[in-house]
Amino acid sequence: MSDAVAGPDQFTGATPDNALRNAERADGPMLAADGRPLKASLARSLRRSKLRALLLIAPLLLFILLTFIAPIADMLFRSVENQIVSETLPRTVIALDKWDGETVPGEPVFLALVGDLNIAVERKAHTRLGSRLNYETTGISSLFRKTGRGVDEIGETAMEQVIGVNALWEEPATWVALMADPDWIEAQAEWAAEETERAEPRFRLNGAVEEALPLSADLYRAFARTIQVEDEDSPTEEEPWPVIYRALVQDLAALGPLPEELAASGVPIASLEEAAGGFLMEDVSAAFLDIDEDWADPEVWGTIEAFSDPYTAGYFLGAIDRQLTPQGIERQPENQRVYGTLFLRTLWMSLLITGSCILLGYPIAWLLANLPVRTANLLMILVLLPFWTSLLVRTSAWKVLLQQQGVINDILVWSGILNDANRLVMINNATGTVIAMTHILLPFMILPLYSVMKTIDPSYLRAAKSLGATNGTAFWRVYFPLSVPGIGAGSILVFILAIGYYITPELVGGTKGVFISNRIAYHISTSLNWGLAAALGSILLALVLLLYWLYDRIVGIDNVKLGG
Amino acid sequence: MALAPYATTGQRIWYYGFRVICGLIFFFLIAPILVIIPLSFNAQDFFTFTPKMLALDPEGYSLKHYRDFFTSNDWQQAMWNSLKIAPAATLISVSLGTLAAIGLSQSHVPFRGAIMAILISPMIVPLIISAAGMYFFYSRIGLQGTYFGVVLAHAALGIPFVIITVTATLIGFDRSLTRAAANLGAGPVRTFFKVQMPLILPGVVSGGLFAFITSFDEVVVVLFVGSAGQTTLPWQMFTGLREQISPTILAVATLLVGISILLLAMLEVLRRRSERLRGLSPS
Known part of the structure; x- marks a missing residue:
């Protein structure tokens, strides 16, 4: 203390002396050194230490949540997410609400579809939608592709006739004057004069027009915004799609007397309304059937309707060999049921691998636990070296060993056990996967077994023997039951690791020795059916978490040991 | 016996x-x-x-395959990528992981079980699922196919190992040492670097080695999260084994076995040192 003048009694603040005095003075609750009640003071320090601990953990927790948990959540979300249909074909989905589900839908649905498809083609979204629906009904992908090429011509008859009435309708400016909000026209003109890098103001529709000409106004707005975003073009310079002409004629035919605002807008709409009654109108549905007659197939429409909800169980149904059809949930046809078999095979092979690991691991763990420490440590290196060696090194070693022209077959042929003509096929099938994975996962069995066996007191065995048990009985009745926790821990660990394995089955499994994870990888990178991959992944994840929970109950996650 | x-x-x-x-x-x-x-x-x-x-x-016999490895552009590029990715990922896992392990070893941590489960989860979830999730999510936020994305993914995978090894070391850490340091006038930061850190260093380093080898050996996640620019050594081996299997792979494998032996020896030295520091008799 710098304040040397002050005697022990003159200190103020939290000193033991002061605390004692305070405690003597007060007849209320016990006080801490600084005069606060002890209870509050302790609670505060506990709160502080909790907060400090959480602050230390927070950065990592945040990091894991962002880089790991969020991706897993994203995958779970993708396994049910299905916004592509309702996002790409919003008008069609609404129009399909009234559809009876059995016949070919009526004109309004087709008209909505032309509009949606025109936008989708502009955004290049129709092929994506096609491949998405193709997972459910084959043939839709090519149907959408084909239709996408012809859809911009639907409505051309109407367009020619409209332009025939007045050539001004060919001018983008006429359309802007009719459709756009006056404020937007002003803002656009200002923007055009500025010559800035900024994007053009987002197109806004004239409210009165929207009310009077609902179909064409809606399509025109979609057209204007799409070309603004996709082509960075301006509606003031682009001629609308033919289907908008078609919609305009239909709107005009349905419209009674022309509202004031429209008549006053300065576009030649009055003359068009007069002429519209006499137009020869093409059938939109006929135009579609002309492009591809599959559009008359109620199944196509059924698929679109069945997957129009933003969330679907379709991927999960697919993952368990079911499918969502317009008639409800059905089993997949016999030849397309793959996932049930694959899940069963994954489980069966993982069990087989776990079983072989127990068989091979138990004697080794027993030997290591019962040898003198020095020898055991030396032999432990033989277990730890494979454990630490790169997975790919071990897999490539097995590939080299198991090949038909590989080392094992060579030795067998050389020693005369095998004829050169019947070399064993040990790779690119289930045998290869089981052998290689048993080797790779064996240390994960030996290490927990060893740490449990280390704790078994050898005097139990001696006691059993002194009571008259034979070696066999002593082992079975005393030692083995005590080592069961180790078997449990090792088995669950090996099993969890085995069912999620990807690399080794991919490299040595051929077609008969692959796991569910290989299928997931295939759907992500080759077939691009991400939803199905996510659903398969979610099922696998649920399985692993269940096992993990069991492991936690039996062993406790805190007891996971690394490398002995 | x-x-x-x-x-x-x-x-x-x-x-x-x-x-x-x-x-x-x-x-x-x-x-x-x-x-x-x-x-x-x-x-x-x-x-x-x-x-x-x-x-x-x-x-x-010949050294032909080793020459191949050291002269082939693909293999050299892969090696450099591995050497660029693994240390960065290790650094992130070790620094964040050690802090969190110290936090977790305090006496009063709310939701300790839940937090531990989340932090350990990258080790439990099958790699293919982590890879799928990261591929979906990282492509949404533009990290897919970037160096940074691969580093983040590998750091996440390495964290459980750091947490486990460092918390294990901290169990044997005598708390009265930090109190003694505080009593002698050291602030928390000084106490950490002068007293706690040297004592738990073996645990931190072996956690770091685990994190390093996790990233260095990892192939599933990098296959999905990375792009051609991030081809690592295991990735190159994987494609080599799947497509045109060339004996160069065996030369690489031999070198990797050498690295494993080195790592194993380092871990053993660290384990002994840690036991000596904590006053436990070497077993």
């Missing part, structure tokens, strides 16, 4: 039989790794021993 002098013939047979069985299992464990070492010196492009090799004829 030794055989008793009065053992019956049956017991003798069992005793030696058991040792032979164990010997065979040890052989199964170690032989595949050892066998690739001589094969990597094969002068031919074969994956098996040629007659010349069996006759120990020097002509049967």
Whole structure:
């Protein structure tokens, strides 16, 4: 203390002396050194230490949540997410609400579809939608592709006739004057004069027009915004799609007397309304059937309707060999049921691998636990070296060993056990996967077994023997039951690791020795059916978490040991 | 364990039989790794021993595949990528992981079980699922196919190992040492670096080694999260094994076995040092 003048009694603040005095003075609750009640003071320090601990953990927790948990959540979300249909074909989905589900839908649905498809083609979204629906009904992908090429011509008859009435309708400016909000026209003109890098103001529709000409106004707005975003073009310079002409004629035919605002807008709409009654109108549905007659197939429409909800169980149904059809949930046809078999095979092979690991691991763990420490440590290196060696090194070693022209077959042929003509096929099938994975996962069995066996007191065995048990009985009745926790821990660990394995089955499994994870990888990178991959992944994840929970109950996650 | 002098013939047979069985299992464990070492010196492009090799004829052996490895652009690029990704990922895992492990080892941590489960989860979730999720999510936020994305993914995978090893070291840490340091006037930061850190350093370093090897060996996640610019050594081996299998892979494998032995030796040294520091007798 710098304040040397002050005697022990003159200190103020939290000193033991002061605390004692305070405690003597007060007849209320016990006080801490600084005069606060002890209870509050302790609670505060506990709160502080909790907060400090959480602050230390927070950065990592945040990091894991962002880089790991969020991706897993994203995958779970993708396994049910299905916004592509309702996002790409919003008008069609609404129009399909009234559809009876059995016949070919009526004109309004087709008209909505032309509009949606025109936008989708502009955004290049129709092929994506096609491949998405193709997972459910084959043939839709090519149907959408084909239709996408012809859809911009639907409505051309109407367009020619409209332009025939007045050539001004060919001018983008006429359309802007009719459709756009006056404020937007002003803002656009200002923007055009500025010559800035900024994007053009987002197109806004004239409210009165929207009310009077609902179909064409809606399509025109979609057209204007799409070309603004996709082509960075301006509606003031682009001629609308033919289907908008078609919609305009239909709107005009349905419209009674022309509202004031429209008549006053300065576009030649009055003359068009007069002429519209006499137009020869093409059938939109006929135009579609002309492009591809599959559009008359109620199944196509059924698929679109069945997957129009933003969330679907379709991927999960697919993952368990079911499918969502317009008639409800059905089993997949016999030849397309793959996932049930694959899940069963994954489980069966993982069990087989776990079983072989127990068989091979138990004697080794027993030997290591019962040898003198020095020898055991030396032999432990033989277990730890494979454990630490790169997975790919071990897999490539097995590939080299198991090949038909590989080392094992060579030795067998050389020693005369095998004829050169019947070399064993040990790779690119289930045998290869089981052998290689048993080797790779064996240390994960030996290490927990060893740490449990280390704790078994050898005097139990001696006691059993002194009571008259034979070696066999002593082992079975005393030692083995005590080592069961180790078997449990090792088995669950090996099993969890085995069912999620990807690399080794991919490299040595051929077609008969692959796991569910290989299928997931295939759907992500080759077939691009991400939803199905996510659903398969979610099922696998649920399985692993269940096992993990069991492991936690039996062993406790805190007891996971690394490398002995 | 030794055989008793009065053992019956049956017991003798069992005793030696058991040792032979164990010997065979040890052989199964170690032989595949050892066998690739001589094969990597094969002068031919074969994956098996040629007659010349069996006759120990020097002509049967060569360093050809090693030369391939050190001169091939693909392999060199892959090695550099691995060496660029693994240390960065390790640094992130170790720094964040050590802090969190210290936090977790405090006496009062709310939701300790839940937090621990979340932090350990990257080790439990099958790699293919982590890879799928990261691929979906990282492509949404533009990290897919970037160096940074791969580093973040690998750091997440390495964290459980750091947490486990460092918390294990902290269990044996005597808390009165920090109190003593505080009593002698050291602030929390100084206490950490001068007292706590040197004592838990072996745990931190071995956690770091685990994190490093996790990233260095990892192939599933990098296959999905990375792009051609992030081809790592395991990735290159994977494509090599799947497509045109070339003996260069065996040379690389041999080098990697050498690295594993080195790491294993380092871990053992660290373990002994840690036990000595904590006053435990070396077992």
